[in-house]
Amino acid sequence: MQALQARLQEAGIWDEKLESEVKALWKYGIERIGNEALRDAVASFLCFVPLKFFTDHASRSGRFHPHWQNERHGTLRSIIESCVLVPPMAQYVPQLLDADLKPDQGAIDIALAATIISDTWKKEDIGDVHHGSAHGRVAAMHWIKFAHAQKLDPEIADAVAIGSIWHYGVYTPGWNPEMEIPPIAWLVHLCDAFTAQPTLATIYENKTVIT
Numbered sequence: 416m417q418a419l420q421a422r423l424q425e426a427g428i429w430d431e432k433l434e435s436e437v438k439a440l441w442k443y444g445i446e447r448i449g450n451e452a453l454r455d456a457v458a459s460f461l462c463f464v465p466l467k468f469f470t471d472h473a474s475r476s477g478r479f480h481p482h483w484q485n486e487r488h489g490t491l492r493s494i495i496e497s498c499v500l501v502p503p504m505a506q507y508v509p510q511l512l513d514a515d516l517k518p519d520q521g522a523i524d525i526a527l528a529a530t531i532i533s534d535t536w537k538k539e540d541i542g543d544v545h546h547g548s549a550h551g552r553v554a555a556m557h558w559i560k561f562a563h564a565q566k567l568d569p570e571i572a573d574a575v576a577i578g579s580i581w582h583y584g585v586y587t588p589g590w591n592p593e594m595e596i597p598p599i600a601w602l603v604h605l606c607d608a609f610t611a612q613p614t615l616a617t618i619y620e621n622k623t624v625i626t
C-alpha cells in the first residue's frame with residue numbers, strides 16, 4: 416500500500432477519506448487475493464492507473480449507482496463493495512465449486528483482481544475522455560501489457576483481463592445470445608451489477624417500512 420499512498424500523496428489527492436477507502440480496498444480486495452504474484456501485480460498496477468479512478472464519482476449521470484457511490488471516491492467505493500461480495504457470491508456459481516461445494520480459491524483470486532482493475536480506466540486523466548461501456552476492455556489492455564512485463568503467469572493474467580472485459584455481462588459491447596460468458600467473468604459481473612443498483616438505498620438505509 417505504501418507505494419500507492421506515496422503516489423496519491425504526491426498527486427495531492429490523499430486525505431483522510433481516501434486513506435480509509437484505500438485501506439478498505441486492501442482489506443476486502445488486495446489482501447484476499449491468495450496468489451502472491453497476482454496480489455503484488457494488482458497492487459503495483461494501481462500505481463499506473465488514471466488518478467480519476469481514486470477520485471471520481473461512479474456514475475457520470477448520477478443515475479446508475481447508489482448515491483454514496485456518486486460522491487468523491489465513488490468509483491473506488493463501488494469496487495470495494497464488489498470485492499466484499501466476490502468470495503460469498505462465488506458460492507452461487509456452480510462451475511466454480513469443487514466436489515464439497517466450496518468455491519475454488521484460484522477463481523476467487525482472479526475475480527477479485529478483475530473486479531479491481533475493471534473500473535481503473537473509466538476515464539483518462541488528460542482531457543475529458545470517458546471510455547463508456549468499453550472501459551473494461553481498455554483496462555484489460557493496459558493490464559495485459561503490465562502483467563506480461565511483470566512476468567505474471569499468462570493464463571492467470573488473461574483470465575483477469577477476460578473478467579474485466581466481461582464485467583458488464585450481456586451489456587458488454589460485442590455480446591450476442593450465442594456467446595457464453597466465462598464463469599469467473601460472470602461472478603465479476605454479478606457483484607458489479609449488484610453493487611451498482613441505486614435501489615440498494617431503498618433496501619438498506621435503516622427503513623422500518625419500504626415505501
Ligand SMILES: [Fe+2]
Pocket residue numbers: 533534550551582
Ligand atoms: Fe465498470
